[in-house]
Amino acid sequence: MNDVLEHYDQATDAALERLFQLLQIESISTDPEYKGECYKAAGLVASELTGLGFETEIVDTDGNPMLLAKYRTSQSSTPHALFYGHYDVQPADPLELWTSQPFSPVIKERADGSKFIQARGASDDKGQLRTFVEACRAWKEVTGDIPCDLTILLEGEEEMGSPSMVPFLQKYKKELKADFVLACDTSMWNAETPAITIGLRGLAEGDVCIKAADRDLHSGIYGSAARNPITVLTQILGRLHDENGRILLDGFYDNIQMPSVEVLEQWKQLGFDGDGFLNEVGLSVPAGEAEFTILEQIWSRPTAEINGIIGGYTGEGFKTVIPSTASAKISFRLIAGQDHKKVWKSFEDFVRERLPKDCTVEFIDRGGDGAVALSSTDSIVKLCAEELSNEWGEDSIMMGSGGSIPIVGDFKRELGLEAILVGFALENDQIHSPNEKYELKSFMKGGRSWIRILGRLGNLK
Amino acid sequence: MNDVLEHYDQATDAALERLFQLLQIESISTDPEYKGECYKAAGLVASELTGLGFETEIVDTDGNPMLLAKYRTSQSSTPHALFYGHYDVQPADPLELWTSQPFSPVIKERADGSKFIQARGASDDKGQLRTFVEACRAWKEVTGDIPCDLTILLEGEEEMGSPSMVPFLQKYKKELKADFVLACDTSMWNAETPAITIGLRGLAEGDVCIKAADRDLHSGIYGSAARNPITVLTQILGRLHDENGRILLDGFYDNIQMPSVEVLEQWKQLGFDGDGFLNEVGLSVPAGEAEFTILEQIWSRPTAEINGIIGGYTGEGFKTVIPSTASAKISFRLIAGQDHKKVWKSFEDFVRERLPKDCTVEFIDRGGDGAVALSSTDSIVKLCAEELSNEWGEDSIMMGSGGSIPIVGDFKRELGLEAILVGFALENDQIHSPNEKYELKSFMKGGRSWIRILGRLGNLK
Structure with a gap:
């Protein structure tokens, strides 16, 4: 695994070049005028995955196409992961608030030397999905194989509510057989602390x-x-x-069902600044159930x-x-x-x-949709959490999330699969807003995190 | 007085001709385009009143003019009445729902022989104000005089909230000196029963x-x-x-302040169909204070x-x-x-x-405005009630009204005068709606009622 990590670190420029190519495509899903760009984005990643040994298919839907790619490892009987991401993006307007062209990605450097990639989709979700694809590439380039069986599913309608997802899952149920879902469309707890989102409220x-x-x-x-x-x-x-x-x-x-005692205990340790959370939007008195903390109110009530x-x-x-x-x-x-x-x-x-x-x-x-509550003691969740901790040097957090991610419910309902949500976005990534960005550190350590996770999955029998 | 009543009965055609002339004028106050028509309406009545011996003035305001006309009777020390009405009307649309041209008045006859005048303003307020003017004319034509001192004030902005009224009352306070206000812009209790509105809710x-x-x-x-x-x-x-x-x-x-015991007792005798009142608009359960009747809820609560x-x-x-x-x-x-x-x-x-x-x-x-509660035992109110009863052959009613008539408060506040609201409209007159009408009976008996009231006022010393 160390060889793979080292190779990835040395191939940064090429990895960024591949990301920039994808970011240059205006794959806006909410406007039908950009349908051609959506096909282009799906096609770009498809041809790359084919080159990495995936069996790749662009599946037409009533809207934008699904990219479905399967890899069967040379090892026998590894777990089979279904990776989910989306290649579509939000519209870029208001254009006048951007400090660079939204579809001309640039790397910007701060006074402290930290760098970030600025472009529409840099974080949501092109930058994030590429951390996983780059991890696959690194394994393949170094070892000639990817450690475990994989199906990659990238959709092009996430930003418009995924209207084609459920019919697609129903039709492709067989092709989508796997043991669990990995998704990369969520945030870290903060810039230093990696996180797995294990609870999503329903609606x-x-x-x-x-x-x-x-x-x-x-x-x-x-x-x-x-x-x-x-x-x-x-x-x-x-x-x-x-x-x-x-x-x-x-x-x-x-x-x-309340989160487990361990998870609640972990949340207590987070030092979440509830007052700051409310003050930032001009409020000061938590409006939810008086007996619960603000974090509990938004994550688990x-x-x-x-x-x-x-x-x-x-x-x-x-x-x-x-x-x-x-x-x-x-x-x-x-x-x-x-x-x-x-x-x-x-x-x-x-x-x-x-x-x-x-x-x-x-x-x-x-x-609506039911809530999602993943067990924090599930073996795959634990494995991911350990490797995130190893990569980032900070204990990873089991986060709740106040929002709903409908596709997580769709995977559960249609395929019977639990989705493990690992993401490297930050709250300040400005997703859906002008000057969307993704930290270079998220991109690099995100890829390294997946390299570790894939390696561990390959070791499971 | 009988001579005057008889003369009025015989001069119906001419009285209707005068009303029709006024109804033909499109004196819509809510649309500035009709300002010329408003002047025309004020002018028409002004020249008529001058002919009857009034000292007449058209007073410009920021909007439509006030018609101010004063008559000093040859008798000494009669009470001085200030009569209020308005010559402006609501717009006529939707035009397609009218069964005749809104500004081409027609008389229609029902199967039972009853007749009504159909036109915009027939009831509100041209037909009503003319009952008073015709009464003055009848007295003048028969006796050469009008029995009591009178000031007639007709405004042209009632349908748009009377924006010029308060400044005008303040400026013309002296000219408007009187003992009480008579107004003709309200309804009867029903087609047979005359009424004086003695309570108006404030707002x-x-x-x-x-x-x-x-x-x-x-x-x-x-x-x-x-x-x-x-x-x-x-x-x-x-x-x-x-x-x-x-x-x-x-x-x-x-x-x-609740209405007096006598008034409440009278209301009880009215046989008001509260259920019917609610059913007619699709309701069935009174929503107001449970301890009060529906009539009390809308008139006095x-x-x-x-x-x-x-x-x-x-x-x-x-x-x-x-x-x-x-x-x-x-x-x-x-x-x-x-x-x-x-x-x-x-x-x-x-x-x-x-x-x-x-x-x-x-x-x-x-x-807003305070409520108006006139004493039902006030001598002028009693006199009006008696003459209404005499004319209509039914005991007249002291009505409440759920709505507000702001000018009533204005007269009270600016001039210190109580307004006695006598009107001959019916609830089904379709005021503000297509096919507005005024019963011929309201026009005839309305004029006769005022002839009686003016006669009685002239006998007061």
Whole structure:
């Protein structure tokens, strides 16, 4: 393994050259005009993987193509990893805020000598996915083989919600057989501390619309005798939480799984600056359940959020109207043990039980996804964590994440596979924003991390 | 007086001809393009009043002119009435829903032989104001005099909120000296029962905007730790009422004045169909204070209504945003004894007391007006009520009204005058809507009612 690491360190320029080639392709998925660029990006990596001995296929979808590449190692009976990444990027605008051309990658150096790559996709996800491809290349170039069986799946629609993913997984179920998923699209804990994301909150989301009178009414003539649906909506939604931030839906907390004692203990050691986290956006009082820390609130506790509300007259000036309808968009972040369908059903019940007799309610259930909770003691997770610690010289962290990564649920549901999320991005990488960057250190040590992990996987029988 | 009534009955065609001339003028006040038409309408009535012996003046304002006309009777020491009406009308659109041209008045006859005048302004307020002018004309033509001192004030901006009224009242305070105001811009109780509106609810209105984080946040990363201003807004506004519809602002009900026992007793006798009132707009459960009847809720109880609410993402689809702000428009209908400034202040306190520490709130106090409560035992009110009963053959009703008529407060505040609201419109007159109409019976018996009232006023010393 040391030879491989050494070879990788010496081939930095070529590795960066390959990354820059990919970054120059404007593979923006949200705009159909760039479909040709998406094919170009998929094709570039495909031909490289073919050269490394992969059996490669560009699979058309209703949108941008999937790149599917398989490698069968010469060793027998290694674990089989399915690597996931995405070659598509967000649009670059607003262009005027970039200090360099978004699709002309540059390396910039700071006063302290640290360097970073600036370009759209440098971090999300071209830089990250290339750490894995470079690791494969290094193994192949030094040993003539890659240590374990691999399937690489790169999609081109992640930035638009992966609409083709589920149909693809269903159709290619056989070709995608593997033991687990490795993905490289997440962050480190901080610039020094590597991390594996083992918990992702799930999501249930939808709309509620309350209807009262069959027309808008004049509040002089009808108020207070006529039901005001805005008032009804505030009376119901304003009682979703108790005064301690606890959510009052029936059965909401039944069967929920908290992180293990070890993980919670590790989180305590992180020295997470909760006050700083809130202060940075102008807040100071944690709004979640009072008995939990801020880190627990965002990583391991479920939420009920009103993401939008509208009713009545909302323009300039004033209109003394009692509207006929009022509506809101509601989402619930979920943790392991919660079922998004049950939660939404429980929300519907909560509203219906509190609805005045002469109101009606309509819901739009926009679906959702369960939470992901990976066991921190899973052998592959432990192996990855050890090698991350070895490479970075800092104990790696088992992170939670407040957000949802739908494809992780898709892999679990469609293929029965757990996804191990290892990533080298930093919170300040400006992904989706102007001047996106990726630390050169992330690129180098990221590649080295994967070299180590691949080596260890090859040693498993 | 009988001669005058008889003369009026015989001169119907000429009276209708005069009304039709006024209805043909497109005196729409909300559109500056029709300013010339507004001058034309004021001028038409002015020249007529001059012919009847009034000293007439067209007073320019920042908007449409005031018509000010004074008549000094040959009798000494009669009461001096200030009559108020407005010659401006609402726009006529949607034009395609009219069954005749809005500014080409027609008389239509129903199967039962009853007739009505159809045109924009037929009821609101050209038909109504002409009942008074025709009464003056009938007295003048028969007796050569009008029985009491009169000032007639017709404005041309009622449909746009009377922006010039207060400055005008302040400037013309001396010229407007009178003992009381008579106005003809309200409705009867029903087609058979005349009414005087003695109570008008006041109004306090404004906006509330709650701010939490200094930017929109992603609900995956920040929920539940970050404060959601929509949630805060629903939690506060959803607690404005208790479960019995009572409003929970501090001091809200202090010093409020209920209608007299006699008036309440009269209301009980009205046989008001509260269920029908609600059913007609698709409702069935009174939403106001449980201990009061529907009629009391709309005529004599204060309200707190949310007239508009907005926050977060309200477009198609879904966005898991925690917005930085959420806002609402709130109004309070007030009854006698409540001060609109105190009520708004109490609302601000209510919000501030419940505001989480790291939120801020901004209010827009849009002002308001106190309620009007006329004594049903006032001698002029009693005189008007008696003559209405005499003319219509049904006991006249002392009505409340849920709405506000700001000029009534203006007269009280600026001139110290009580306004007695006598009107002959019906609820189904379609005012502000296509096919506005005024019953021929309202026009005829309305004029006769004023002839009676003017006669009685002339007998007072």
